[in-house]
Amino acid sequence: MNASAFPQAGHRLYVIVGPYGSGKTEVSINLALRLAAQGRHPALADLDIVNPYFRSREKTAMLEGAGVRVIAPDPATAAADLPALPAAVWQAILAQDLTGVLDVGGDRNGARVLAGFAGKIDEQTPAVWYVLNRTRPGNQTVQQALHSLREIEAYASLRVTGIISNTHLLHETTAELVLDGAAFAREVAALAKVPVAGYAFPRALTDGMHGLHPQLPLTLYMNRPWEMNMGEMI
């Protein structure tokens, strides 16, 4: 297998967890689009019941156009912040002809929704990835990050199987910051006794990232309103 292929192993189910602001939704969307391009029939389930804005369900039209099935609350309640999930989440978890991607809400409270599904999720031998961003308060030391990872595991009743390094400052992300975050992710991974499953970074920085494998260059979709339809950022 190509050392830089992403995702490395062909899991049937990917569970994306992590603190608020770690970049779970961008990682989930980019992963789902990549799986679609690989012909693996991804189903992206938006399990975020803790955030009222910036949820993957907002990108349903784009995702479905690219061949990603989106499982999200019924349109009648999609704009609410009700702690309710559609039954179709089970399809992402169980349907053997689909590759499931679960985009989970932030922190331990966001991860709590997984507990009810955990037994069935485990049976799929899933990839459970903890997305790590060192610029977020509460994730700045190895001990803090490990604590947050273990807490999410406890609330989700699932074991994390890999770390996605995604240290970023949105549009102020530099190559230096990404590489510093990558080294940090390796330290956290070593202590957690799991591999770094992937290194994510803004696509524009790809040239400086030859040393990172496997890698997931990100196209950012969850833009703020003044970044829409303009092809430029401020």
Place this chain on the structure above:
Amino acid sequence: MSKELWKGNEAIGEAAVRAGCDAYFGYPITPQNEIPEYMSRRMQEEHRVFVQAESEIAAINMVYGAAAAGMRAMTSSSSPGISLKQEGISYLIGAELPAVIVNMMRGGPGLGTIQPSQSDYFQATRSPGHGDGRMIVLAPSGIQEAVDLMQDAFDLADRWRTPVMMLADGMIGQMMEPIEWKQRPAQPPVDKPWAATGQADRGHTNFVTSLRLDSVDNEAFNQALQEKYSQIREQETRWEEIDCEGAELILVAFGTTARIALSAARKLRQEGIKAGLFRPITLWPFPSEALLKAATQPGVRAALAVEMSAGQMVEDVRLTLCGAKPVHFFGRTGGMIPEPAQVAQEIRRILKEGQA
């Protein structure tokens, strides 16, 4: 100090802690729930007061109590919850109590939506609650500015013995941005000889009230209040101007829509259309003098107010320009956010159709 990525609501909570907020009282409502959530943990760490009250009304009256006892007190909510606090805000004004109130606006009227809006401008800037009161209203357009203004808010409240509102919208509360925690110069302790802290060395207890049954007294109080407001207008008005010099059109917008308007202006520069941005930072006092100056510069043909409302701040723009220039309005309502391309199109239309 390197930058950190913070969510708006959490950052506002942390900024309040760093500004010396002694007591937080709140009640949950989306899209500001991360403020009480954050404060419930941080205030405990600092051995300060956090209370989740039984209602918004209870929370604002707890703020009154803590402020009367000389504490730095705050509450936060979103539009429907702020409506409930109006009576309490009027009492704070009537008792000349310092307090900080955060409003992360959402689309109304009524329960409306949890999506962002700016349609509480009237409520915040006219007369909060009943009576002839005003409060300082600060409108950040990003998270760094929200953090910096949050720290100023407590100082302004103490300095002028007035409630100060941080008026932002759900987008600013929910989005994340890189910020830097600046080292603030140490603030001298604020003397509050009026606070109800027992007899202390005074030989008498202080009595904090907004009740003045004698109309002669009450009018004298009102006159003093208006005199204070004149001083606040003179000393505390804040705004920002971007590319207003040489502009054909002045965009007037605050908070989130100022970012959107700026995107539109920058896009239009590439087409040779010159639009500048005038951004009020204090909504009350409204920066009228500065806006009049910016909008009557040679070459300016019109002003365009952009808001997430049916047209509220635009009334202050019209009052300011008073016919000196045509004033146009573009707004989205109910939780919808204007797109930069829509604003750019509106500017092209105004300038091309000669309506200016």
